[in-house]
Amino acid sequence: MGEPLRVGVVGCGVISNAYLTTAAGTDELEIVAVADLDRTRAEDAGRRHDVPVLDLPDLLAHDGVEWVLDLTTPGAHEEVALAAIAHGRSVYNEKPLCATVAQARRVVDAATAAGVSVGGAPDTVLGTGVQTARAAVESGAIGRPVAATATMASGGHESWHPHPDFYYAPGGGPLLDMGPYYLTALVHLLGPVTAVQGVATRPRAHRTIGQGPRAGEQVPVDVATHVTALVEHASGAVTTLLMSFDAPASLARPLEIHGEQGSLLVPDPNRFDGDVQVHARGDEWRTLPPSAGYAGAGRGAGLVDAARSADRRTTRASADVALHVLDTMETVLRAADAGARLEVASTCDVPPLVPLTDLASRPEA
Incomplete structure (x- = not known):
């Protein structure tokens, strides 16, 4: 059935609980670690969801992280995403993708050059x-x-x-x-x-x-x-x-x-x-x-969608749609x-329809 998608979470504010709860309810996501500029907030999230706490540089450099889930405020999305991409990680940003289109384009261009992916809420x-x-x-x-x-x-x-x-x-x-x-x-x-x-x-x-x-x-x-x-x-x-x-x-x-x-x-x-x-x-x-x-989806469904893709990098919650x-x-x-x-200067491809599927259950091979 394959290994779970390994995710490092940056930002442990209010919305992080919803993402971490979804990850705990599926065997297709594994939260490797969480990080936050406020160490106390990160440690609280780590205790509640039983996941390790790291400083941001250590999380980004962690060999086990495939995707970085960026739950920081919009003004920090570009900086965090570019740092993650520089370490060879795919990035999934909370909405909006970045604070501005110019920032979002820089993130998407950097990901393309690095051969990694970008996804974005809402899923x-x-x-x-x-x-x-x-x-x-x-x-x-x-x-x-x-x-x-x-x-x-x-x-x-x-x-x-x-x-x-x-x-x-x-x-x-x-x-x-x-x-x-x-x-x-x-x-x-x-x-x-x-x-x-x-x-x-x-x-x-x-x-x-x-x-x-x-x-x-x-x-x-x-x-x-x-x-x-x-x-x-x-x-x-x-x-x-x-x-x-x-x-x-x-x-x-x-x-x-x-x-x-x-x-x-x-x-x-x-x-x-x-x-x-x-x-x-x-x-x-x-x-x-x-x-x-x-069915039964919660925040993080876009990452589960990536975990179910053939390359573990394609998600219907795509940067293409989020940037548009x-x-x-x-x-x-x-x-x-x-x-x-x-x-509107940009356009996008509409992702394929999602067949009726239980998010908590892996589709049959």
Whole structure:
């Protein structure tokens, strides 16, 4: 059945627990070690998940590490990735791939030159929610897709996160933080993006931390916190996108896809599962059973996907898609500044559909 994919984790913040839990639930990933600039935080993660703790240089130089999982903040992604690539490691970055497209291109170019791979979150799109919706679209259940809406409306992460500073620093904001989930799903469902228009606002200059040791402390807001966009896909479909940290509550559906013969409700792309509902013309809403995707998936499914590939370096959570999504988001913000429709310079290949598979069970040889 082959050896597990050996992974070194850099960054032991809040999201690391989800990745380490997924790794513990499958025999296809082995966490070789964890590292963090805050040694105490790394040691806490090491104790909770029973994995060794190393300093970053030692982790990168460890002969047993094949992939480096970079869970640092976006501003550190390029530096960590380039250091890992220089040691001959493949790299899987949390979203966004890097803080800027220029940084992401340097990482991808370095990996190509070194003969290693780059992957990037989100891998939530590989779960049964988005993949079942994609199977429905590809089967013709709603006819030719013509339009979509994507809505993420939140009051901001400072209400729950004890250290929300990076959400409001360059590389953060609702579009770069949450947009990857929605735009990656839309790329899987409707294909790559060709052009965008946008409007972006920043109603408040500061945010107040709601809980934890820094409760009551204000953090500066240096990015747009409410972004709307029109997104044109190569397929001809057009998406209306809203990403906001200025909306305390909303009843809007996360994703709706509308076709010539029907409509599709797609579950929250920040989750791996959820009900997919379809409404064909002349029919009623009905829930589709899961028909594609990794069942029981969690953060790290993209690395499991790499472990199952023939070369242990190919993942559907690819840098190709992640860079295109980052390029799309950066172009939206430039379009908002310019008040213009701008073409997206990059494109990508849409990864193959994931057959309905239990993530915890290896496929038969």
